[in-house]
Amino acid sequence: MPETESTLATTPEAAAEVTAVDASAAPSIETIRDAARVLRSLAARTPMEHSRYIASVVGSPVHLKCENLQRTGSYKIRGASYRLSRLTPEERARGVVAASAGNHAQGVAFAARQLGIAATIFMPMGVALPKLEATRDYGANVELVGNVVDESLAAAKRYAEETGAVFIPPFDHPDVIAGQGTVGLEILEDVPDVDTIVVPIGGGGLISGIAAAVKQLAPHVRIVGVQAENAAAYPPSLAAGEVRTVRTTPTIADGIAVGTPGRITFDIVRDLVDAVVTVSDDETASALLVLLERAKLVVEPAGAVGVAALLSGKIPDPGRTVAVLSGGNIDPLMMERVISRGLVASDRYMTLRIGLPDRPGQLAVISGLISEANANVVEVLHTRHGTGTQISEVQIDISVETRGKPHQAALLSRLEEAGYQPKVIEA
Numbered sequence: 447m448p449e450t451e452s453t454l455a456t457t458p459e460a461a462a463e464v465t466a467v468d469a470s471a472a473p474s475i476e477t478i479r480d481a482a483r484v485l486r487s488l489a490a491r492t493p494m495e496h497s498r499y500i501a502s503v504v505g506s507p508v509h510l511k512c513e514n515l516q517r518t519g520s521y522k523i524r525g526a527s528y529r530l531s532r533l534t535p536e537e538r539a540r541g542v543v544a545a546s547a548g549n550h551a552q553g554v555a556f557a558a559r560q561l562g563i564a565a566t567i568f569m570p571m572g573v574a575l576p577k578l579e580a581t582r583d584y585g586a587n588v589e590l591v592g593n594v595v596d597e598s599l600a601a602a603k604r605y606a607e608e609t610g611a612v613f614i615p616p617f618d619h620p621d622v623i624a625g626q627g628t629v630g631l632e633i634l635e636d637v638p639d640v641d642t643i644v645v646p647i648g649g650g651g652l653i654s655g656i657a658a659a660v661k662q663l664a665p666h667v668r669i670v671g672v673q674a675e676n677a678a679a680y681p682p683s684l685a686a687g688e689v690r691t692v693r694t695t696p697t698i699a700d701g702i703a704v705g706t707p708g709r710i711t712f713d714i715v716r717d718l719v720d721a722v723v724t725v726s727d728d729e730t731a732s733a734l735l736v737l738l739e740r741a742k743l744v745v746e747p748a749g750a751v752g753v754a755a756l757l758s759g760k761i762p763d764p765g766r767t768v769a770v771l772s773g774g775n776i777d778p779l780m781m782e783r784v785i786s787r788g789l790v791a792s793d794r795y796m797t798l799r800i801g802l803p804d805r806p807g808q809l810a811v812i813s814g815l816i817s818e819a820n821a822n823v824v825e826v827l828h829t830r831h832g833t834g835t836q837i838s839e840v841q842i843d844i845s846v847e848t849r850g851k852p853h854q855a856a857l858l859s860r861l862e863e864a865g866y867q868p869k870v871i872e873a
Contacts, residue, residue, distance in 0.1 A: 471713040472658035473620055478627040481528040485628055488527040488560055492516050494636040494768070499740040504756050507766045509637050510737075511629065514745045514774025518580070521629055521652055521772050522553035522616075528625030529614055530557045538563050543611040545569070545602035547595050548577045549701060549773050550616040555586035566611060568598040574777040617651025618708030626655030633768050634660060640667055641765030644752035646772045647671040647680055647722065648702030650711030656770070657718035668720045670761055672751040675724040677703035684716060698727045698784055701748030701773060723761065725754040728791040733757055735788030737771070746776040747784055793851040795824070797843055798868040800861070804830065804840045812844065815864055819857040822847040843871065 492512045500508040513521040530542060541564035544554040551567045558565035565586040569578060571593055582588050591601040606613040615622060629652065633643060643660060645653040650671075657669045673680055676697035683690040691706040707715070715722070725733075730747050733754035737743045745753075752769035755761050776784070789795035802808040809828065816823055827843040848854045861868045 471710060472654070472662075472718065473624040473627060475659065475662040477620075477624045478631060478655070478659045481524070481621075481624045482628045482631055484528055484531045485524055485625065488517075488531075488557060489523050489628075490515070490517050491632060494633075495741065495743070497741050500736065500753060500756060500769075504764060504767065506641075506764060508756065509640075509766075509768045510741060510743070510753075511633055511636075511768055511770045512743065513629065514743060514749055514771045516773075518549070518552040518556045518584070519773055519775040520549035520553060520749075521626060521770075522549040523556055524553075524628055525617070525619075525622035525625035525651055525655070526550065526553035526614060527557040527560070529619060529621040530554070530561050530563060532621050533563070533612060537612050540609070541565065541611045542614050543568070543602050543605050543609075544614040544616070545595060545599040546616060547573050547598070547700070549775055551577065551581045551586070551588075552584060552775070554614050555581045555584035559585040566602075566605060568592075568602040568605070570594055570598050574780070576777055577775060580775075615708075617649035617654075618710050620710065622651050623655045623658065623710065623714070626652045627659040628655070629770065630656035630659030631663075633770075634663055634667075637766065637768055639766055640664075640768050642668040642670060642761065642767045644670050644672060644755060644761060644764070644767060644769045646699075646702050646748055646751045646770065647673050647715070648677075648704040648748065649706075649708045650680070650715050651708070652770070652772060653719060654708075654711040654714040657714060661718045668764075669718065670755070670764075671715065671719050671722040672755045672760075673722065673724050674699040674702055674730065674748075674751060675726055677705065678722075678724045679705055679707050680712075680715060680722045681724065683707050683712060684722060687716075688712075698747040698780070698787070699730055699751055701746055701775075702751065721761075723755050725751050725758060725760065728787065729754040729758045731784050731788035732791045733788075734784055735792065738785070743771065744774050744776065744781075745771050746773045747780075749773040789847075793854055794848055795845065796848060796854055797845040797871050798858075798861075799841060799843050799871050800866050800868045801839050801841055802866075804838050808840075809842065811864075812842065812861075812866070815860055815866075816844070816846055816857065819853075819860045820849075821853070821857050 495510045543566045545568040567586045674697040677694035679692045734750040749772040825845040
């Protein structure tokens with residue numbers, strides 16, 4: 447999917463006008479401030495970090511709102527906690543139910559434990575083990591149902607109908623949106639001269655809350671949403687002026703892989719968000735690697751898409767910017783794969799396929815040439831059965847660490863000068 451941008455309100459006057467017409471959809475600033483009061487004992491006030499490296503790439507100051515360091519590892523605890531705090535005593539006695547493959551599950555489970563409410567969470571069968579164990583550790587009863595979240599969601603809604611438990615939606619509820627809006631309050635307090643706030647978008651709860659808070663207090667501040675291009679429902683929905691469902695395809699940013707915007711959140715995004723852009727998985731992986739290496743922050747792919755949009759130039763002239771790092775719950779096995787993807791995307795890793803004469807010492811010759819080019823061998827696969835090889839040849843796939851595109855070009859030239867014909871199969 448190509449990059450999509452919807453520009454809606456870019457001047458203080460236009461933003462103020464939008465706020466006025468959107469008063470019925472967005473939570474009031476008084477409600478968001480009430481949420482902030484409630485959350486003082488339930489959620490952490492997360493730090494705001496400044497990134498000199500990202501600022502040097504973007505050309506203007508860049509701050510990072512570290513919701514990856516939030517309790518449960520995600521902003522989701524804010525909306526879940528405020529929603530649960532608003533339940534009546536009778537509703538609390540009935541318990542709550544939710545469906546999620548990760549962050550929402552942990553947020554609801556943690557908030558329910560803190561408020562003394564029984565919680566049942568439906569999760570898909572293939573949920574990552576760390577997320578499953580964390581949700582159980584927070585005291586929730588976990589039911590594994592279905593292969594995808596949609597199936598878990600249907601089961602959770604049936605459970606609510608059968609038992610009377612209160613269903614807690616992940617994003618499309620005024621209380622949830624108000625809770626997420628407390629992130630916007632903190633941003634304005636920590637960076638009062640902010641020009642642009644960049645926010646990941648899945649269903650739209652986080653950006654709706656931030657936009658509601660910010661546009662009521664500082665309507666000139668630009669709000670930009672970022673979606674994974676393989677799961678970008680907002681651009682076509684905004685273009686059509688109504689909620690549209692898109693078919694999502696696999697993305698490393700699975701935390702924002704939502705095929706249908708929320709009804710409430712769509713209205714708020716349509717009226718208050720200035721632009722929505724998309725990023726590729728390679729751009730996201732590169733951003734995650736930058737955050738890990740340069741900012742020393744562990745961020746899940748969905749939480750890194752805002753930084754990906756900044757680094758890839760998708761947001762022109764952002765001025766003083768705050769990028770929201772929405773979560774840090776990444777499975778170690780996924781992190782290993784994403785880091786590898788990021789290294790490839792940043793031209794620091796590639797795999798070469800080379801045909802060699804089938805005689806002793808050839809692998810040593812290749813290794814010597816790579817060493818002379820100051821590259822480092824990571825892995826070697828040696829076979830006599832490669833496609834297109836002659837009877838007297840063998841084929842090797844050799845993975846090497848490099849230091850950028852010029853270094854890769856120099857390595858390829860060194861091998862070609864020695865008479866080999868390397869083919870890049872991963873770069």
